[in-house]
Amino acid sequence: MYRAPNTTLIGEVLVRFSKTGDFELTLSKGPGITLLSLRQDATFAEVKGGLAGHGWSGPVDQAPSQLRGWLGLRDQFLHTPNQKTMRYAAGNETFVFRF
Secondary structure, three states, rough: OOOEOOOEEOEEEEEEEEEOEEEEEEEEEEOOOEEEEEEEOOOEEEEHHHOOOOOOOEEHHHHEEEHHHHHHHHHHHHHHOOOOOEEEEEEEEEEEEOO
């Protein structure tokens, strides 16, 4: 689940991450409907899809403010890899994952 002041979304999320810190997250609302695709390592990220606006790629520390919550997810997953539920709040956004 993703919640922001004007948006609430429940969808399917595919998360992949490696021991070297590479992270991928794909949020979809059904087969063939990708809302957000995020690829990230410790310093660089690429974000595409309707929730990302026009998309963006570049250094993580230079990310647009509307993407910072999404880019904060990598650290949450890397620090709590075996959790059955993860809740993360960034500013006025809330992310909840159930595995």
